Amino acid sequence: MASSKLRIASNIKNEELINLRRQELVNAAVKLFVEKGFHKTTVREIAKEFGMSMGALYDYIRTKEDILFLVCDHIFKSVSDKLQVSMVGEKDAKEKLRNAIRDYFIIIDSIQDYTLLLYQETKSLNRKDRNYVLSAEMELTKIFENIIAQGIKEKTFNIDKRTAKIVANNIMVQGQMWAFRRWVAQKNYSLNNYIKIQTDLIINSIS
Amino acid sequence: MASSKLRIASNIKNEELINLRRQELVNAAVKLFVEKGFHKTTVREIAKEFGMSMGALYDYIRTKEDILFLVCDHIFKSVSDKLQVSMVGEKDAKEKLRNAIRDYFIIIDSIQDYTLLLYQETKSLNRKDRNYVLSAEMELTKIFENIIAQGIKEKTFNIDKRTAKIVANNIMVQGQMWAFRRWVAQKNYSLNNYIKIQTDLIINSIS
Amino acid sequence: MASSKLRIASNIKNEELINLRRQELVNAAVKLFVEKGFHKTTVREIAKEFGMSMGALYDYIRTKEDILFLVCDHIFKSVSDKLQVSMVGEKDAKEKLRNAIRDYFIIIDSIQDYTLLLYQETKSLNRKDRNYVLSAEMELTKIFENIIAQGIKEKTFNIDKRTAKIVANNIMVQGQMWAFRRWVAQKNYSLNNYIKIQTDLIINSIS
Amino acid sequence: MASSKLRIASNIKNEELINLRRQELVNAAVKLFVEKGFHKTTVREIAKEFGMSMGALYDYIRTKEDILFLVCDHIFKSVSDKLQVSMVGEKDAKEKLRNAIRDYFIIIDSIQDYTLLLYQETKSLNRKDRNYVLSAEMELTKIFENIIAQGIKEKTFNIDKRTAKIVANNIMVQGQMWAFRRWVAQKNYSLNNYIKIQTDLIINSIS
DNA sequence: TATGAATGAGACTTCATTCAT
């Protein structure tokens, strides 16, 4: 995954330095993008938050859009890495699904702002970068799909494979909903409440 | 509802003309916004598509953002009006819910591009206009919430009121998902399939 | 003097109507020019204050600058007419001068805003119109010059003719000063005070 | 005094460069403003005269009005500095006053165009900047007031303090008159003539 | 004669990107 950053060209030769600086760059940019959106954030502002000159910044990227990709890539990997970690352990499918949903929703909650950013600015990426991010999203969805597939095989879940794919996607958007519809969701429910209600609904619908 | 347009000031005195031209303007702008997004569409391009001079365009609005509001308002009302119409008739709650979901998903399908636009560019509106759009969205959600509430009263649905609200929101995002995740959804399912599967899942989860 | 208005072409044939309407136009424009200055006042605003359509307004003038000329001309004539009136009667030169200064200062005071306008926006006129206004101003100055000349002949005033011209101009600018330096003048002196002090200084300097 | 320039924000970090470029900018702008007035001069023209791109120009200022302030500030300081310098030396009040008037009128003569500009465009400044310029003007007036006050104490001048303030203001406007009424003043008098006549009138009026 | 919608040139301003130092 780390190699994804290399998709973006740089003047700098030292690869370690690139990665270190880009990490700092992402942190600076994310903060500003969350606050004001991609289009309304200027490269000057990013450079200032980054603590470097404009020239230096442009040693690590080629265009402003590169920064957005770096940011999206970073955000997505945060979710993916954390979720991957939580997935270990030998449990039955229902338990596994409950845990995965819980972990996923908790992750979303912890990076709400990033979630918003990820789904609102993706369209500003060029085709190639956008596809990269989308495919990353699909990998994530696959995690849920696989758990459900296991449950179907174990006869725990009583749906077909085609429905499983939709349920997996439903889980994804219901997670995002916690961030997107915060005015409704977070005003009326605690995160635990929300997780319990959604999980029960999902399990119920496929059992 | 028509009065919402009056939120936006105009140099033109003839109110009918304002409405006519704004309708044309919305049509022109929607097309471009869908293609390239709000920020990447220039007012000059809109004026050209609008078929009038820049000056004329600015006789009907005050700022570029006004155009976005007009567009969002228009899109939202399309959905709302159509859904409202489909809601008449005396059926039991389950039947009503099935029909409402079906109608809503069909509407979303018929204005996919607009849906995308509506949910991606809302954040570019100023606070006031954004709130206006959000509250309109909440009204829509309420429609589903009310049907479910009726089902609960009739003992058709076996959930509490707090869960009902979440289900209503789930329906909304699952509709939007048809547009947003078209690469997944529309590649793998026909609209009818999608509607059937999602409806069954929902009914199942609350019965 | 009335013919000065004819310097400006019009589509309208009825000359009386022209004069009537132009008077109204001047009143509308003066108010706005005083408030916001010539450049920051739009023709649309003038038309609105004027109570006519833009098309109608342009029947009475050719360009926006024409309005400024009409206004300057009007203001200047107000002063001139009033001063002319006050000049009648048989008095000795010193008495005459005292009275003329008094009358002039009182007039300036009564049209302070206009005075400001007249001297700040004149430069926005084209050469011809500006010269017209300037020559009108010189006529006014001549009034004072003539009184002083009379006093010199009567041996009341002990200066030469060349000095008289300067004194006349001094009187003019000291009058304007009441309007221009209002923060100093009107904060520290009543109009009567101011008139008395300035008149005494002037008389003293030439006796 | 130099700090007055800091009232205006800049993108440039090198403060010396700011001062240098702003000086160049003022020179370019003054020339154009004198020729055509503030409103009729475009930023593009200023940039061209400035010898830099529009973008570069806007690195040194925030708005077009800032340029006007810079210009007014510069002009005023030219007068103020020169007059301050001429003020040294131990002379009696009458001698001092004669010299101060002479120096002031000579300065005005040497920067006639600037004087015109200063007093015609001040109103285009925003409140804060306008007040800044006005208060600078009042400081200048104070110089004359103080000399006269000294003469009153020394019994050289036979007027009261309230009259002294008016005389000081008269001197200011009579200086400006040399520039404003150039068609009258400079056509009929040499500068030396003008100075002599005005000075004698003033001294006469207060002795 | 009156209306006011439409024109379109041009104004001010921003900002991603480059490059001399």
Add this chain to the structure above:
DNA sequence: TATGAATGAAGTCTCATTCAT
């Protein structure tokens, strides 16, 4: 390698003036 001043294209918006009705 780092700096940040400079570029210039492009953006949004205004408004004096015209002309079909």
